[in-house]
Amino acid sequence: MSVYRFKKAAVLGAGVMGAQIAAHLANAGVPVLLFDLPAEGADKNAIVNKAVANLGKLSPTPLALKSVAQQIVPANYDENLESLRDCDLIIEAIAERLDWKKALYAKILPFVAPTAILASNTSGLSINALAEVLDESLHHRFCGLHFFNPPRYMHLVELIPCARTDEPVLTALETFLTSTLGKGVVYAKDTPNFIGNRIGVFSILSILHHTAQFKMGFDDVDALTGPLIGRPKSATYRTCDVVGLDTMAHVIKTMADTLPADPWHTYFKTPEFLQRLIDAKALGQKTGAGIFKKVGKDIHVLDVAAGDYRPSAAQVAPEVLAILKDKNPQSKFKALRASAHPQAQFLWACFRDLFHYCAFHLGDIAASARELDFAIRWGYGWQMGPLETWQAADWKQIAAWIAEDIAAGKAMSSAALPAWVDAIAGVHGPDGSYSAAEDRFLPRSGNPVYARQRFPDPLLGERFAPGETAYEDDSVRLWHDGDGIGVLSFKSKMNTIGDGVLAGVQKAIDIAERQFQGLVIWQSKEPFSAGADLAGALASLQEGRIDDFRAMIAQFQATSQRIKYAQIPVVAAVRGMALGGGCEFQMHAARSVFALESYIGLVEVGVGLLPAGGGLKEIAVRVGMNPPNGDVHAGLKPYFEAVAMAKVSGSALEAKELKLARESDVVVFNAYELLHVAKAQARAMAESAYRPPMPPKAVPVAGRIGIATFKMMLVNMQAGGFISEHDMEIATRIATVLCGGDVDRGTLVDEDWLLALEREHFVALAQMPKTQERIAHMLKTGKPLRN
Incomplete structure (x- = not known):
């Protein structure tokens, strides 16, 4: 070391x-x-x-x-x-x-x-x-x-x-x-603009060139070069506005000044329209206008021919949209090249020239194709790097088409493809990634830090051993690496929590207690969990199956309690969103390990409900058993505000500030190290003779005085127009559960009492029309409804 x-x-x-x-x-x-x-x-x-x-x-x-x-x-x-x-x-x-x-x-x-x-x-x-x-x-x-x-x-x-x-x-x-x-x-090698900006800026330059060649609108180009081809929503021209048009011009000039021998040098110049915008101080987002500008609530886009802005009306032709939705890269690229539609021709030309440029310069700027593809994926937010994309679309066939276009004078440069392109079937393979400089495939780095990444970011064709399955059904998978720690992952969309996941978690803990020292709940992809399965819940409500609904909530609570009182340490490894039930699961874990970019919140208010997977119970217990300065109500206040306002942390560190994570919970900065650290935490607790906590039998609560104090705050907010009548209803019920119900201040209760309160008020809210409207609206739009 x-x-x-x-x-x-x-x-x-x-x-x-x-x-x-x-x-x-x-x-x-x-x-x-x-x-x-x-x-x-x-x-x-x-x-x-x-x-x-x-x-x-x-x-x-x-x-x-x-x-x-x-x-x-x-x-x-x-x-x-x-x-x-x-x-x-x-x-x-x-x-x-x-x-x-x-x-x-x-x-x-x-x-x-x-x-x-x-x-x-x-x-x-x-x-x-x-x-x-x-x-x-x-x-x-x-x-x-x-x-x-x-x-x-x-x-x-x-x-x-x-x-x-x-x-x-x-x-x-x-x-x-x-x-x-x-x-x-x-x-990166010490070459102008290194790898990321050398390739990324060339991609933008090629799009600039072909936009003019095919007489495309900037809004149409952004519609084509964003998520439809695996790139960020800001696509191309919106990205230029965000970066700053003056900055773009500076980078282009740097390429022109430092790369005079580059076969594409003639294209390293700022287009006239871009220079006119810069001269007019329309530099993009930082000045309020650039290629795009906002007019009221509408987005307008520059129309070069008219010399003015027009309302943005981006359109992707249906036939081109059908091509781009093809999940088979080979047939997709074949269709793009064969199509006579200008939008398809435009896209093929942009890809062709980008592939050509990457191949020509690979040996000059990067040790291998791995560095080039990761630089663009990580630096520009593309789902696949340029060379990965080429390989996925059939390396040999694409190479032949590029060569044909070069010979026909259609490519931006007449430079021939390097000889190595024809000698291999792709740049990524089982032996590593191709190095044009060394003419061999190089393995991944041997730096010991990468041993901490059980599943590093994979390149095309890379497969990492999935571990040995201990249990699997339609909803969950429990697996291990033979190291004594089980790993549980969900298989539902957005890792939501429905009946199958609830049953699967309990089954997995049963097995883990027999076979493993500890258990980690970890998802192979973000988010950790978007919360409860709202669609299933709404169906039960609308069909009048209240008993089924009530039973589902009881099962949810039982699962959270099973996590908390498992005979082995259960560690939650969280990255991305952990909302609603996802947040409640990590609250019940013996410890949580968070990636820095974790967004935690009890957000049930947004769908007209309150947390009922044990989250409010857990808050009441934590505060009641350790009240600040002996004041339970004061301890509940930050929690109440976070839950009633559906606050979501902007990071794992902020989750601790919001009290949705414990001070003892661990934060890691590299999400690819999350599983390693979580397993280490589980192992350390197991080797310290872990025992689950004893169920608290006497939790002091704030009672009706605490409820009344919270209600006074809510009345003022409603009078000021900050919350609706239904918000008032929900928040009052949240306060009621947190304070232990209509009892005297200082009354001693247990977890079953608090869980029963959760169920009672959750089911009552769920039967209200306004709550069902909120759930339906969230399912339809993905956004909360305030009614």
Whole structure:
């Protein structure tokens, strides 16, 4: 293992990227200094302080918890350079000017500790050129470190060694980035724009070219180049607006200036329409207008021919839509190429030229196809990388079609496909991913950090051993790796919880108690669980089967209790949404392990109900058995607000603040390490002679006085128009359950009492027409109804 330990970090430059990188370091609990120029006036750190204050205004927020901003220490280059001596990692993130970066390096060099690593967060400047200003003693500790924006959410970080960077330095950084910051690391060669932006920006340039060639509308292009082809909703032109049209022009110019010999160089120029928008200060989202702009509630799009905006009316031709919905990539691409429709021709041309460019430059920019495909998937949000897409569509056939188009003068460049393209059947296979530079297939990294990823992000054709099945039915699967820990996964859509899952969980725990030391509830895909099966519940209600409905709720509660009182530790491994019943299941686990990007909430209010899978009971027990300053009502208040307002945490750390996760619960930053950590937690508890908690027999409750106090708050909210009459009804019933019902303050109750209250008020609400309207509306639209 590496001897490097990143105890403290510094970020140089408090611009948009620098401040957000500092924020994510702070999210991960890394003490961080944020530097910038000294400001005029008494507060020399005013520039940094303003940048830190602005973090809380950004959306999506870079802060996993608002209070994290307080952990960023402001600094300036005049007064605080001495503090750099304590930093193990220094990340420079100032503007993309080679001369400015070199001048800053010269300034900080005397203060860099002998073992510190210095990295530049550049999006495309030469790392070796930057190294020239550094003392030779620092060359082996210097590299490029390119975070993608926004750093908290984008999985990709490109790691770019300079000619003399030491291998242990790179291994240590890769480990830190992967496990501590939760990133996907791609090694890139020191070439202009590295991998992600080199390929991603070329893809945009090719779409720009073919948009004009086929006389397409920008809105139609975005309709075609978004989710229909496995790319984000922002597609192409909306992405340009979000990035900033001036930024796009700068990146295009960088490619033009630094890649004069590129066979596609003639296309590395900003289109006239784009330059006109820039000249008019219509730079995209940050100025309120760009290629698109919002007019009232409507979206308008630039019409180049008319020289003005028009209402956006994106249309995908039915015949092209039918092609794109084909799940077979081979027949899909064959149909795209054969179709005479301009939209199909446009898409084929865009794919063809992207494939051509990737193949031509693979050996120059990346160690293998793995790095190229991951860079685009993780950095641009595509479901499949370009070379994966090509291979899935029939490598040999696509290659032949590309060659035909090159010969016919249809491709953007006349450069021939590299010879290696014809020598292989695809770039990803059982031996790894193809390296054009080495003419062989390279396996995945041997860095020990990846042993923590039981199921890493798979490339095309990769299969990871699914484990040995211990039990499986239509709703759940229980499996193991022979390590004494069972893993339970749901098989329902969105991992919702219906009768089958409830029965399956109880069956799995029965088996796990006989066969395993511990059990982890983990889903192979997000979310952890979107909650109860609303469709099944609504059907029971509408058919008048109230007894069946009541029995289902009792079974839900029994399952939660079975999780809590299992004779082995049950650990919930949560990533993505854990809503309603999903939240209640993790609340009953012996411990929860959360991926940072976990969104937790008891949201039943949105469908006119209250939590009744034991969630309110569990809150009442937790507070009653450990009331703050002996005041049960005060302890219930934050829970009541979270449940009555259907609050959902913006991160796992915020879930702790909302009291929907325990302080003892664990948060991991890399979602691919979640299962590893959860199994380790289960094993550690088992090896500590785990026993389930004793059922509490005497829980003090807030009683009718607590209910009345909550109701006063609700009356004021209703009078102010903040909640409806039905919201008032639901919230009052939530307060009633949390406070233990119509009893004296301090009355001692048990869990069965609280569970009975949950069932009573849940069933009563479920029979109300307004609640059934809410459920139906949610099922139809996916959005809550306020009635």
